[in-house]
Amino acid sequence: MLIAAGLWWVAQRPYFTLKVIRIEGAQQTQLRHVNPLIVRSSALSRIRGNFFTANLDAVRQAFESVPWVSKATVRREWPNQLIITLEEHMPLGTWGEDGRLVSVKGDVFTANLAEAEEDTDLLGFDGPPGSEKEVVARLSDLNAWFAPLKLSATKLELSGRYAWTVTLSNGVTVELGREKSNTTLKERVERLVGIYPQLVERLQNRIESIDMRYPNGL
The missing domain is CATH 3.40.50.11690 (Cell division protein FtsQ/DivIB)
Structure with a gap:
């Protein structure tokens, strides 16, 4: 009981407050459509806790809700950092008539159509x-x-x-x-x-x- 209380006390120290949230592209690729500053501010309000108590699955979901983000991987780095690795959707075409996009993996997502058109000649799918x-x-x-x-x-x-x-x-x-x-x-x-x-x-x-x-x- 005393050990558990001691561990809880240590975990709450300001030293372990999250001070750095680093965002990088998967496999060291440059992020083309995801602006790290914008995506950080968009997801930051949904991050709760410190180095020990932050719910990594909730953090992942927060980043994956941002346009153009296909997949987010979250890991802790001692003593007060979170490293977020992002994989972007690669647009292949439009899906249906409502302006949604579809990726080369067959994932439908919502993002700026004009940005996608800068990457490739979009095909049509439905x-x-x-x-x-x-x-x-x-x-x-x-x-x-x-x-x-x-x-x-x-x-x-x-x-x-x-x-x-x-x-x-x-x-x-x-x-x-x-x-x-x-x-x-x-x-x-x-x-x-x-x-x-x-x-x-x-x-x-x-x-x-x-x-x-x-x-x-x-």
Whole structure:
């Protein structure tokens, strides 16, 4: 009992009051969108306690609530410091019609759209709630499948019925339909790749959309 009381007394000494909160980028990378001064002031009001009593999980949540922060790791450094390591979202495109962004990992987040546009040409994504990672992961497959035509996806949508629609870099929209097996979409794209040169030759630049949902036609 006396030992516990003594430890509590020591832990409350001013020497252990948090005096330094250091913010750094993950793996020593420079933070591009997160301003350490702004993020510190934003999260500081939610940090309670001292070196011993600060709730590190609550501190982590406070920093992860800041725009552009994907992940925060918090550790103590003797005797009165907290080291916050931040990982930023890497924007890939927009999600839906409400201005939210989606990262290369498929995480949807809210941040300044203009800042994201400085990083990259944003693609368009949409799908049912919970499908974000699946939709983003499908992008690399589609780009690989359309590579023989030197085309890539600029917009990718998954409907409520789980039917896929892709808009290509030449503006053509392709209805790919539902994925009935692991190879359904790939087979449909390969069929389109095989006939696409003839379609272009015959229709010139008048192709706006192509429906590949039917096995024996367009």
